[in-house]
Amino acid sequence: MIRVVSVSKVYNKGEPNQVRAVWEVSLHVPQGEMAVVRGPSGSGKTTLLTLIGCFARPSSGEIQVAGKPISRLPEKFMTLHRRKHVGMMFQQFNLIQDLSVEKNVAIPLYPLQLSGRLIDERVDALLHMVRLDKRRAFPVKRLSGGEQQRVAIARALANDPEIVLADEPTAHLDTALSQELMTMLQALKAEGRTIVIASHDPVVYGHPSVDRVLTMKDGCMSEV
Amino acid sequence: MNRYLNLLDFTLYSLLRRKWKILFLMLLFSYLVFLFSSVLLLTGAIKNEAKKGVRALPDITIQRLTAGRQVPIPAAYGEKLREVFGIAEIEPRIWGYYFVASTQANYTILGYDNERDAWKGLGRIVLQGTSGVSLGEGEAILGEGILKDRYLRLGQTLSLDTPSQTTKSFQVVGAFKGVTNLLTYDVILLNQRDAREILGVEEGFVTDFSVYISNKNEITTVAKKIMQILPGTRVVIKNQLARTYDMVYSWRSGFTLITLLGCLFAFAMMVWERASGLSAEEKREIGILKATGWDTSDILIMKSWEGLGISLTSFVAGLIGSYVFTFVLGAPLLKSLILGWSVLYPPFTFTPSVSLDQILVLLSLTVVPYLIATVIPSWRAATVDPDTVIRGV
Amino acid sequence: MTSTVRRRSRFRPAALFLGALALLAVGLCLCYAHGIKAARHSAEQAPLREIAVRIVGSSDLAIYNAARYLRHVTLTDVSTPFQECPGCFDYFPEAMSANPPGFNELSTQMSFGAP
Numbered sequence: 001m002i003r004v005v006s007v008s009k010v011y012n013k014g015e016p017n018q019v020r021a022v023w024e025v026s027l028h029v030p031q032g033e034m035a036v037v038r039g040p041s042g043s044g045k046t047t048l049l050t051l052i053g054c055f056a057r058p059s060s061g062e063i064q065v066a067g068k069p070i071s072r073l074p075e076k077f078m079t080l081h082r083r084k085h086v087g088m089m090f091q092q093f094n095l096i097q098d099l100s101v102e103k104n105v106a107i108p109l110y111p112l113q114l115s116g117r118l119i120d121e122r123v124d125a126l127l128h129m130v131r132l133d134k135r136r137a138f139p140v141k142r143l144s145g146g147e148q149q150r151v152a153i154a155r156a157l158a159n160d161p162e163i164v165l166a167d168e169p170t171a172h173l174d175t176a177l178s179q180e181l182m183t184m185l186q187a188l189k190a191e192g193r194t195i196v197i198a199s200h201d202p203v204v205y206g207h208p209s210v211d212r213v214l215t216m217k218d219g220c221m222s223e224v
Numbered sequence: 225m226n227r228y229l230n231l232l233d234f235t236l237y238s239l240l241r242r243k244w245k246i247l248f249l250m251l252l253f254s255y256l257v258f259l260f261s262s263v264l265l266l267t268g269a270i271k272n273e274a275k276k277g278v279r280a281l282p283d284i285t286i287q288r289l290t291a292g293r294q295v296p297i298p299a300a301y302g303e304k305l306r307e308v309f310g311i312a313e314i315e316p317r318i319w320g321y322y323f324v325a326s327t328q329a330n331y332t333i334l335g336y337d338n339e340r341d342a343w344k345g346l347g348r349i350v351l352q353g354t355s356g357v358s359l360g361e362g363e364a365i366l367g368e369g370i371l372k373d374r375y376l377r378l379g380q381t382l383s384l385d386t387p388s389q390t391t392k393s394f395q396v397v398g399a400f401k402g403v404t405n406l407l408t409y410d411v412i413l414l415n416q417r418d419a420r421e422i423l424g425v426e427e428g429f430v431t432d433f434s435v436y437i438s439n440k441n442e443i444t445t446v447a448k449k450i451m452q453i454l455p456g457t458r459v460v461i462k463n464q465l466a467r468t469y470d471m472v473y474s475w476r477s478g479f480t481l482i483t484l485l486g487c488l489f490a491f492a493m494m495v496w497e498r499a500s501g502l503s504a505e506e507k508r509e510i511g512i513l514k515a516t517g518w519d520t521s522d523i524l525i526m527k528s529w530e531g532l533g534i535s536l537t538s539f540v541a542g543l544i545g546s547y548v549f550t551f552v553l554g555a556p557l558l559k560s561l562i563l564g565w566s567v568l569y570p571p572f573t574f575t576p577s578v579s580l581d582q583i584l585v586l587l588s589l590t591v592v593p594y595l596i597a598t599v600i601p602s603w604r605a606a607t608v609d610p611d612t613v614i615r616g617v
Numbered sequence: 618m619t620s621t622v623r624r625r626s627r628f629r630p631a632a633l634f635l636g637a638l639a640l641l642a643v644g645l646c647l648c649y650a651h652g653i654k655a656a657r658h659s660a661e662q663a664p665l666r667e668i669a670v671r672i673v674g675s676s677d678l679a680i681y682n683a684a685r686y687l688r689h690v691t692l693t694d695v696s697t698p699f700q701e702c703p704g705c706f707d708y709f710p711e712a713m714s715a716n717p718p719g720f721n722e723l724s725t726q727m728s729f730g731a732p
Contacts, residue, residue: 055515056611076519083517094512098241103234107513110230111522116629119230159517229631236630270678276659277676280667285674317674334673345668369679403662404669409679413672434674465676533634537641544644551651563680570679575659576652 001031001194002052002163007061007071008219009047021047022058023219029212031066031162034185034195036205039216045198046091046167048216052196053086053165054078065163083108087156091168093148097141101132101151104140108158126154130184145172146180153184164188166197170204178203185209231522235529238509249494250538256487257542257590258549263484264582265550266562267477269574273406274469278462282315282434283443285460286450296429297457304453305435310446312438315340316430318416320423322384329373329567333412335419336365349408350398351378359415364394369409369568371399382412387424394418409570476562491590499597507605515610523606524599531598535591543583551576 009022022044029035037045050056051063054070057078063071070081087108095104102123109119127133130150140148149172156164166185170178178201186209189195197204205213215222239246286305288297305314318335336343336359350365359365364382376382382394400408414422425431435450437443447459502510510523549555554573555562628636670676 050611056609079514079517079519083519088515090515094515096509096512099237103237107234108517110234111227111518112230113226114230115226116229116233116631155516229629232631232634233629236634240630274676274678276663277666277670280670281676282674315674319674332673332679343672346672349665349668349672367679400669401665403665406678406680407666407669407673407676411673411679537638540641540645544641544648547648547651551655568679573655575655576648578652 001033001066002027002029002196003064004028004048004052005062005064007048007051007058007063009044009051009056010059013059020219022051024061025216025219025221026061027214027221029194029196031194032189032192033211034189034197034209035212035214036197036199036210037214037216037221038198038200038205040200043216044219045216047219049088049165049167049196049198053088053163054082055088083111083159085162087159087161087164089149089152089156089164089166089169091171093152093172095140095148095151095155098139100137100139101143102127102136104151105154105158107155112159122158126157129157130154146174146177149173149177149181153181157188162193164193164195166195166199168199168201169197170199170201175203182207182209227522228525231526232529232533235526235533238526239530239533246534250534250541252491252494253535253538253590253594254542254545256491257539257586258545259484259487260481261543261546261583261586262550262555262558263477263480263562264586265546265576265578266555266558266574267473268579268582269550269577270563271469271473272577273575274473275466277407278466281462281465283437283440283462284435284447284450285465286433286435286454287458287460288432288456289458290456294432294458296425297432299428299430301454301457302433305433305450308446308449308453310437310439310442311435313436315434315436317432317434318419318423318425319431320419320425322412322422324373327373327567329369330410331370331412331568332410333414333419333423335416336413337416349401349404351401352398359397359413361415361418362392362394363397363415364418365398365400365413366396367400367408367411368402368405369570370412371396373568384412384422386421392418392422405570406572410568473562480558480561495593495597498594499601502601502605506602507608510602510605511608511610514606514608520603520606524603527599527602527606528595531595532591534598535594539587539591547576547578550574 004025004027007022007025008020011019011021025044025048027035037048039045047056051058051071054073058071061071062069065081065085070078073081096107105126106119106123109122114122123136124133127136130153132147132150132154135143135147140151143151149169156166164185169181169185173181182204185195185197186207189209197210199205204210286297286301287294288301289295299316302314302316305311315337320333322331322333323329324331336346338358346365366376366382370382371377374382376396378396378399380396382396383391384394385391394414398413400411419425420427423431435446437446443461447461451457451459513523513526514520549558551574
């Protein structure tokens, strides 16, 4: 499903503050598998996720999704690809704090040609899945960390993506909630989605549903 | 269509989060439009009202000046005017002002010459008393303002003082209809002999001459000839009178608008503040939208909805408010600022006269800058890489 | 997955907003209709106005018959309606906007014509 071939990402190339965030990384994640990229802070995990998710272009190398090269697409097509195929859970959640739970979850659906009723139905289903029905009208800033994480999950799944990316999903959760999160991700995997997680949490990379663990250090990769 | 409606929904949800700020902004915007367009509508209406009568004005008015001020003109000048080719009609007029100390009102006294063609239409604009529409000595036709100022009705008696300190009485035989109030409210129509006596215009003199020209294209030529044969006179042609209205009301309108400049500066500061860039929170929100599948055009549509929603709604609301204020309520307060004051002030409502180009100018000074100030900074933020959002930058 | 039944507002915000815009448009149309009706009424009275202008001899409006240039602003001076000099602006606020104080209240007696 996801094939990364010798991908590098260099920020501020040619300048004194040049940073090699990812260097010559290759990996393959078949469809329906769950892969975890572990490594210390600054190892390039997040950058790799952004490249896979089409949030940025690699400086060199190629990324293929379902056999189609996506790394050199024009910005408009990268956005379309992201919109149709990718759901992202951000480390900082990146929710709009003053907006309600249901509006946050619906954000990926607004630019689509869906009727208001269909959007409402989809949001209802997602909130039920993450058990936030009763909190739907609450502004996100009034939720706990675990609840905000669930909102982030619901939003990531709003567009029914084939690929789910999660950047340090358990960073703000305790062990029990982390286990709960992994259970949800396992369920998503069971639906046939491909999941790539960046995390240094042993609860995550030690979970039995994880198919492969890759280690990154200083932008380079090795597999465990 | 669904896409645009969905984006509009999201825009409105976003605006509701800052509802008091947005409400204040819209109120200020509407108020600004209301003020400016009220002044423009009022000025336009009164100019229009004044210009409606221009067609019926004399083509040329001839006055005599001595030491820079108007003085009575010899009636014999009328004979010299008959020698000028192209003149269809010459009307010597007797008119002037009469000041009433007790009420501090100024009346306009006109001498009636029932030989003139012009006076034949008098019956259509006069409510008659006991006699037909002709004016003998000792009779008067009054404007509504005079009737009210003197507490008179048809059939009663009006007393006026002469320069020789005698009092003369006139029976009120007619009153000008209310429809002509703007022109006749302060007018007393007397027989020409009576008018001459009250105003102190000596025999052999008249106040001025009204001249009508056969070929309207020759007015200026005839005016020049008159100036040659009658030196020491001032020759005023019709289009000079019309231009004076533009000047008088434009000056008043401009003066009033200058006093409203403070509001315009407040608005300009607001627009400048918006144009100078988005807040960190707004940039972050745009980044989140991009990261969750929105592209640049979606964000621009949303911001356009926001800009248009606030500015266009406020503009139209302000415009409707100013129309109602000016043409339905009669522009209280503003009317006295623009039109001036008078002891005898006729009641009237303006005929709506809306100049589309003025509305468009107001639109371009308010809605367009606000829209640009909303969309352009957002466009700059919308072209940012979503990668930066993920990094929390 | 089943959806929970929830109470939802009957109208989406976009519909309410567009409804408000439509109301404003109706307001504009009403203003336009009012203007047309008033213009028609004014046009019907135009012949009477013209007669009045012919008789009075001026189309100057009777709304500042106590100003310095008195009633006939257009005839007081052809190059300026204000008497002092060509292009002079009128004094503000008197003559333009506010009544002068009543001269009857002045300490020195002033009289015009017969008392």
